[in-house]
Amino acid sequence: xxxxxxxxxxxxxxxxxxxxxxxxxxxxxxxxxxxxxxxxxxxxxxxxxxxxxxxxxxxxxxxxxxxxxxxxxxxxxxxxxxxxxxxxxxxxxxxxxxxxxxxxxxxxxxxxxxxxxxxxxxxxxxxxxxxxxxxxxxxxxxxxxxxxxxxxxxxxxxxxxxxxxxxxxxxxxxxxxxxxxxxxxxxxxxxxxxxxxxxxxxxxxxxxxxxxxxxxxxxxxxxxxxxxxxxxxxxxxxxxxxxxxxxxxxxxxxxxxxxxxxxxxxxxxxxxxxxxxxxxxxxxxxxxxxxxxxxxxxxxxxxxxxxxxxxxxxxxxxxxxxxxxxxxxxxxxxxxxxxxxxxxxxx
Amino acid sequence: xxxxxxxxxxxxxxxxxxxxxxxxxxxxxxxxxxxxxxxxxxxxxxxxxxxxxxxxxxxxxxxxxxxxxxxxxxxxxxxxxxxxxxxxxxxxxxxxxxxxxxxxxxxxxxxxxxxxxxxxxxxxxxxxxxxxxxxxxxxxxxxxxxxxxxxxxxxxxxxxxxxxxxxxxxxxxxxxxxxxxxxxxxxxxxxx
Numbered sequence: 269x270x271x272x273x274x275x276x277x278x279x280x281x282x283x284x285x286x287x288x289x290x291x292x293x294x295x296x297x298x299x300x301x302x303x304x305x306x307x308x309x310x311x312x313x314x315x316x317x318x319x320x321x322x323x324x325x326x327x328x329x330x331x332x333x334x335x336x337x338x339x340x341x342x343x344x345x346x347x348x349x350x351x352x353x354x355x356x357x358x359x360x361x362x363x364x365x366x367x368x369x370x371x372x373x374x375x376x377x378x379x380x381x382x383x384x385x386x387x388x389x390x391x392x393x394x395x396x397x398x399x400x401x402x403x404x405x406x407x408x409x410x411x412x413x414x415x416x417x418x419x420x421x422x423x424x425x426x427x428x429x430x431x432x433x434x435x436x437x438x439x440x441x442x443x444x445x446x447x448x449x450x451x452x453x454x455x456x457x458x459x460x461x462x463x464x465x466x467x468x469x470x471x472x473x474x475x476x477x478x479x480x481x482x483x484x485x486x487x488x489x490x491x492x493x494x495x496x497x498x499x500x501x502x503x504x505x506x507x508x509x510x511x512x513x514x515x516x517x518x519x520x521x522x523x524x525x526x527x528x529x530x531x532x533x534x535x536x537x538x539x540x541x542x543x544x545x546x547x548x549x550x551x552x553x554x555x556x557x558x559x560x561x562x563x564x565x566x567x568x569x570x571x572x573x574x575x576x577x578x579x580x581x582x583x584x585x586x587x588x589x590x591x592x593x594x595x596x597x598x599x600x601x602x603x604x605x606x607x608x609x610x611x612x613x614x615x
Numbered sequence: 616x617x618x619x620x621x622x623x624x625x626x627x628x629x630x631x632x633x634x635x636x637x638x639x640x641x642x643x644x645x646x647x648x649x650x651x652x653x654x655x656x657x658x659x660x661x662x663x664x665x666x667x668x669x670x671x672x673x674x675x676x677x678x679x680x681x682x683x684x685x686x687x688x689x690x691x692x693x694x695x696x697x698x699x700x701x702x703x704x705x706x707x708x709x710x711x712x713x714x715x716x717x718x719x720x721x722x723x724x725x726x727x728x729x730x731x732x733x734x735x736x737x738x739x740x741x742x743x744x745x746x747x748x749x750x751x752x753x754x755x756x757x758x759x760x761x762x763x764x765x766x767x768x769x770x771x772x773x774x775x776x777x778x779x780x781x782x783x784x785x786x787x788x789x790x791x792x793x794x795x796x797x798x799x800x801x802x803x804x805x806x807x
Contacts, residue, residue, distance in 0.1 A: 271674075271675050271678075271679070272675065272676060272677070272678050273678060274678040274679050274680035274681070275678070278678045279678050279680060279681045282676060282677050282678055282681055282685060283681055283684060283685065283688075285676075286673070286677075286685050286688055286689065287688055290688050290689065290691075290692040293692065293696075294692055294695055294696070297695075297696050297699050297700070298699060301699040301700055301702065301703035301704075302703075303703075304703030304704055305699070305702045305703040308702065308703060308704075308706035309706075311706075312706065391714065393647075393786065393787070394647035394648065394651065394786070395647045395648065395764075395767055395768055395786030396783070396786060396787075434780055435780075435783055
């Protein structure tokens with residue numbers, strides 16, 4: 269048979285016939301593999317549940333319940349033996365992985381002790397982040413038998429009890445976060461998990477030098493450049509130990525950044541906590557104290573003598589790489605706090 | 616053409632990765648371990664054989680001007696079939712390679728065989744060409760994966776021979792280029 273010429277009719281028929289056959293065979297294969305694919309998915313879920321809770325005799329997927337959390341929902345699979353709850357497998361997630369979403373199955377005993385953790389889905393770097401899978405390294409084993417009541421679900425470098433995977437800080441941190449989310453919601457179903465940032469009380473506690481009063485009760489306002497700021501004085505007996513200033517910047521990369529800056533009486537920065545932000549996960553959110561040491565650059569500095577701006581703007585602060593705008597906004601909020609502390613009411 | 620030569624040409628002499636430099640995107644992206652390289656190579660081999668068969672069968676039916684879209688549709692269909700079948704019957708392997716399977720569609724090596732060989736040769740030659748080239752591609756990916764796994768994780772096919780963290784750079788993207796560069800040099804040396 270000679271090759272057909274490229275006439276319009278020939279081209280249309282050739283394309284039509286080929287695409288028709290292709291789509292028909294794909295439809296056929298799709299139908300054929302539909303059930304096995306679903307079965308494989310269910311089997312994976314069941315295996316994960318089986319791996320993270322003690323022996324059970326019910327069908328946990330039949331008794332599942334869901335709880336909505338910001339950004340998605342957690343699925344709870346209660347495992348029972350002879351009608352009695354022996355553990356709960358929780359399908360949890362985080363979007364702060366190195367390459368996007370990570371889904372975990374976390375198994376908790378009724379008292380909240382972690383029984384086991386399996387990774388359901390992730391896209392972390394093969395050879396690095398994928399060591400979070402239980403068959404690739406011992407990383408997940410360190411959680412087993414620990415109760416987050418006493419075992420801080422944060423990396424050691426972030427002040428917790430978890431050994432991160434070498435060279436895989438972001439993945440390890442995200443993993444901890446997903447486990448923390450599951451545990452928090454399990455323990456307190458109404459827990460506010462929208463931001464895992466410190467509450468105002470915790471933040472005040474962290475940024476002020478030792479105090480004995482209740483700074484929140486002594487809150488007062490200062491008006492500076494037309495903005496109203498909340499200030500929280502710390503005292504010990506009659507001695508004034510420092511002031512925490514709630515400050516903010518509107519010029520974050522995404523939105524507002526709200527900080528609490530603690531000053532010693534002589535104006536030296538004692539500590540900073542992020543109260544609220546919407547910056548990009550993996551970049552801008554490194555301003556959070558638990559995520560990087562960025563804030564430590566400010567601690568111990570005297571804003572009356574040093575320019576608390578990033579180096580690109582002629583200051584002394586190393587910006588977070590990839591998050592210049594966020595770093596600038598953070599510096600702006602710190603500087604505002606200092607002016608409020610130093611100059612008081614201007615109106 | 617001598618069929619034995621036709622079969623073995625893909626191993627070294629016309630190796631798709633080392634000599635023709637085709638399909639480098641999956642070659643670099645999937646080869647973080649020998650196993651991943653092997654799996655990707657076999658999946659690609661299946662697609663290249665099947666598309667070679669179909670393309671050589673319909674070579675006279677397809678007018679010249681629309682041949683490329685036709686080949687792409689054929690290749691894409693086989694890739695989707697591999698993807699679905701793997702997800703259904705080999706879920707563990709699919710989990711490993713799932714992300715990269717769709718990449719086979721845009722693997723210029725597969726299209727290259729359809730265009731350069733299958734559309735001009737007989738069915739039997741095309742099958743032999745597809746098998747040989749597919750094996751060559753599998754060989755290249757497995758070698759590259761093995762090299763990266765050996766240096767990057769001190770392991771081979773998941774078997775750890777030095778209990779330590781390897782040289783990280785080989786697992787990351789730059790290591791793929793470095794390892795590929797040395798393997799290409801080696802293949803050129805052997806080819807002389």
